[in-house]
Amino acid sequence: MRLIYKIAVRNLLRHKRRSIAVGLVIFIGAxxxxxxxxxxxxxxxxxxxxxxxxxxxxxxIMPAEIKxxxxxxxxxxxxxxxxxxxxxxxxxxxNDVHKFLFTLFGSAVMLDIxxxxxxxxxxxxxxxGVDFDEYREMYGENMDIIEGEAPEKGEKGILINKTLRDRIxxxxxxxxxxxxxxxxxxxxTSEALAAYDSLKTRNDLVLMxxxxxxxxxxxxxxxxxxxxxxxxxxxxxxxxxFIDIETARECLGYITAADMITDLPEExxxxxxxxxxxxxxxSDNPVSESNFYxxxxxxxxxxxxxxxxxxxxHDYNTETFNLGRINVKQGESPEIASERINLAFKEANLDKFxxxxxxxxxxxxxxxxxxxxxxxxxxxxxxxxFAAILMIANTMSMAAMERTGEIGTMRVIGAQKRxxxxxxxxxxxxxxxxxxxxxxxxxxxxxxxxxxxxxxxASPFLQFAFGGNVFRPILEINGIxxxxxxxxxxxxxxxxxxxLVARRIRPIDAMTRN
Amino acid sequence: MCRIKVxxxxxxxxxxxxxxxxxxxxxxxxxxxxxxxVVGASGSGKTTLLNxxxxxxxxxxxxxxxxxxxxxxxxxxxxxxxxxxxxxxxFQTFNLIPVLNIRxxxxxxxxxxxxxxxxEINKRTEKLIDQVGIKEFIKHRPSELSxxxxxxxxxxxxxxxxxxxxxADEPTANLDSExxxxxxxxxxxxxxxxxxxxxxxxxxxxxxxxxSKVVRIKDGLxxxxxx
Numbered sequence: 001m002r003l004i005y006k007i008a009v010r011n012l013l014r015h016k017r018r019s020i021a022v023g024l025v026i027f028i029g030a031x032x033x034x035x036x037x038x039x040x041x042x043x044x045x046x047x048x049x050x051x052x053x054x055x056x057x058x059x060x061i062m063p064a065e066i067k068x069x070x071x072x073x074x075x076x077x078x079x080x081x082x083x084x085x086x087x088x089x090x091x092x093x094x095n096d097v098h099k100f101l102f103t104l105f106g107s108a109v110m111l112d113i114x115x116x117x118x119x120x121x122x123x124x125x126x127x128x129g130v131d132f133d134e135y136r137e138m139y140g141e142n143m144d145i146i147e148g149e150a151p152e153k154g155e156k157g158i159l160i161n162k163t164l165r166d167r168i169x170x171x172x173x174x175x176x177x178x179x180x181x182x183x184x185x186x187x188x189t190s191e192a193l194a195a196y197d198s199l200k201t202r203n204d205l206v207l208m209x210x211x212x213x214x215x216x217x218x219x220x221x222x223x224x225x226x227x228x229x230x231x232x233x234x235x236x237x238x239x240x241x242f243i244d245i246e247t248a249r250e251c252l253g254y255i256t257a258a259d260m261i262t263d264l265p266e267e268x269x270x271x272x273x274x275x276x277x278x279x280x281x282x283s284d285n286p287v288s289e290s291n292f293y294x295x296x297x298x299x300x301x302x303x304x305x306x307x308x309x310x311x312x313x314h315d316y317n318t319e320t321f322n323l324g325r326i327n328v329k330q331g332e333s334p335e336i337a338s339e340r341i342n343l344a345f346k347e348a349n350l351d352k353f354x355x356x357x358x359x360x361x362x363x364x365x366x367x368x369x370x371x372x373x374x375x376x377x378x379x380x381x382x383x384x385x386f387a388a389i390l391m392i393a394n395t396m397s398m399a400a401m402e403r404t405g406e407i408g409t410m411r412v413i414g415a416q417k418r419x420x421x422x423x424x425x426x427x428x429x430x431x432x433x434x435x436x437x438x439x440x441x442x443x444x445x446x447x448x449x450x451x452x453x454x455x456x457x458a459s460p461f462l463q464f465a466f467g468g469n470v471f472r473p474i475l476e477i478n479g480i481x482x483x484x485x486x487x488x489x490x491x492x493x494x495x496x497x498x499x500l501v502a503r504r505i506r507p508i509d510a511m512t513r514n
Numbered sequence: 515m516c517r518i519k520v521x522x523x524x525x526x527x528x529x530x531x532x533x534x535x536x537x538x539x540x541x542x543x544x545x546x547x548x549x550x551x552v553v554g555a556s557g558s559g560k561t562t563l564l565n566x567x568x569x570x571x572x573x574x575x576x577x578x579x580x581x582x583x584x585x586x587x588x589x590x591x592x593x594x595x596x597x598x599x600x601x602x603x604x605f606q607t608f609n610l611i612p613v614l615n616i617r618x619x620x621x622x623x624x625x626x627x628x629x630x631x632x633x634e635i636n637k638r639t640e641k642l643i644d645q646v647g648i649k650e651f652i653k654h655r656p657s658e659l660s661x662x663x664x665x666x667x668x669x670x671x672x673x674x675x676x677x678x679x680x681x682a683d684e685p686t687a688n689l690d691s692e693x694x695x696x697x698x699x700x701x702x703x704x705x706x707x708x709x710x711x712x713x714x715x716x717x718x719x720x721x722x723x724x725x726s727k728v729v730r731i732k733d734g735l736x737x738x739x740x741x
Contacts, residue, residue: 003622003625405609406612409609413622414599416626508565511570
């Protein structure tokens with residue numbers, strides 16, 4: 001072995017130009033693979049935090065009767081999640097669940113928008129009925145409210161995404177403003193800015209829920225705020241508009257908290273029962289204000305007031321939700337967590353009512369895009385990989401042919417074929433180690449530099465490639481190991497042909513060369 | 515003792531659309547300790563014969579025995595081992611390994627051998643380098659030596675494994691006559707001292723006088739043998 005390495009190193013030094021040519025190929029390959037792996041890693045991480053965990057959620061809990069995993073195509077068919085409280089308990093018990101939120105997901109037609117403006121298209125809006133406080137707790141600081149503010153708890157209102165507002169203006173010439181809001185020039189589109197003086201504005205919407213049944217209600221809802229996501233807003237903005245949960249229930253034809261039957265005090269129930277009882281109603285002892293207050297419990301006005309107050313306090317956390325959103329803990333797989341949750345549902349006999357679907361299936365279009373962009377990057381890296389293999393194969397084959405006399409002489413003297421193969425492998429290994437190592441180091445420096453440079457994009461395609469608005473390739477030990485493995489594989493693959501050429505050199509070739 | 519026995523060996527190879535008959539049925543016997551010269555004009559088949567005897571080329575037909583071993587049926591691996599352990603080669607163009615220095619070139623075949631101790635390698639290498647008179651160039655690369663010095667290195671390399679046979683294809687062709695004579699004298703000296711069998715090809719009449727046996731070859735056939 002020492003002899004092989006000695007000859008290999010000296011040959012590399014002897015044929016400096018060739019060594020540098022092969023070394024440069026390996027350097028460039030290692031550099032771009034490190035950077036590419038960093039970019040893919042950054043994209044995946046960015047996707048995970050900015051898109052999946054920050055916006056879409058790792059897992060969707062949907063009614064079991066919805067057989068289609070794709071949320072958007074199942075939108076109109078979503079129904080109330082039955083036995084919600086038990087479902088919630090099971091989710092709470094899961095160790096791999098980080099946070100969860102129940103929502104009402106649906107779409108509606110913006111009635112008085114669709115009938116106005118220059119477009120005849122019916123303008124629909126995708127709605128997420130949420131408790132804003134709970135939403136903020138789960139998704140943290142992933143959005144900026146650029147105009148107005150989020151509705152308070154119990155307050156009616158809608159938060160519109162900037163992308164949707166821009167679209168509405170482009171199609172219908174209506175500029176949505178939050179209640180009591182005024183035009184903010186920097187948020188106007190160029191077209192809206194051009195028409196600034198004659199801009200038609202609105203600060204409410206009339207929504208008609210699109211549901212599988214015909215029980216939806218038209219609701220007028222004030223626009224409370226305009227928001228945009230801090231990352232990839234242009235990509236997902238159309239799918240995300242937030243409305244208070246009660247209005248969502250009303251609009252989409254679900255039972256609202258106000259509709260819920262409340263537990264009446266015993267006396268009130270008795271009163272109601274007695275009213276319902278026709279015999280009592282027409283009895284000699286009808287219920288009257290005088291005999292009602294004869295009951296000591298009813299004598300206090302305060303008591304009565306408090307009972308009344310109890311009746312009008314709405315519990316918004318009722319069972320009327322059609323979708324659950326779960327984020328799993330860091331490092332947990334949404335697919336595996338979904339399986340565990342589904343198993344737990346089955347054990348609790350809840351699998352007839354709900355099921356958990358990982359985001360790759362529930363947001364198949366987005367995951368498809370992500371997959372396509374990831375594949376594109378992988379193809380790019382593989383092209384480099386392939387080009388590097390071809391260039392190494394070509395250069396080293398030439399080297400093998402140039403050294404026919406030398407290799408043939410070695411074979412005549414008594415070197416086996418594996419000795420000549422070993423020489424080429426050793427030469428390329430040295431080059432890989434030195435130039436590949438430099439390439440990886442340069443790639444690491446480039447990754448750090450790109451992070452410092454803070455390169456931003458507004459292009460939706462690039463946002464997918466970046467995994468957010470900012471290009472943030474990441475350095476991970478797995479990525480570096482992948483590079484090293486690739487670096488080991490490339491020269492080996494590139495060497496297959498040159499080694500075959502070298503092995504085919506016969507002792508007689510050394511003689512005939514002379 | 516018979517070291518090499520060549521019987522009815524032919525060698526044909528295609529050259530474009532024609533077949534070249536390099537050897538047309540050669541019979542030859544070489545004894546241990548022979549200092550044999552194969553003589554013939556260019557293209558007569560002498561190099562081809564040496565290549566076949568040296569397990570460097572394959573005969574188209576016929577039989578070649580080295581000792582008791584029939585080499586025409588051997589696989590490449592075994593032939594390579596046979597070349598390493600039993601045959602030494604001296605080339606017309608020296609064929610030293612350019613990236614190795616003189617010492618490394620001489621010890622090269624020993625390093626290919628298995629189970630040889632470093633001390634034994636050093637001993638044999640130094641002895642041969644000393645014998646061929648190139649001790650002062652031990653650290654030099656081949657490119658730093660003259661033709662004669664390089665051929666001495668080649669001789670040392672050929673002999674360092676203590677081969678039974680040394681094949682030399684026109685070993686003096688690239689040397690001036692004075693150096694050529696020195697090389698031949700060195701080979702002869704080693705032949706006498708070590709009892710190594712030497713077979714060398716030449717078409718130079720001055721070289722022939724060193725041979726103990728002369729085999730003349732013409733158009734692929736042995737035309738004459740003389741002791």
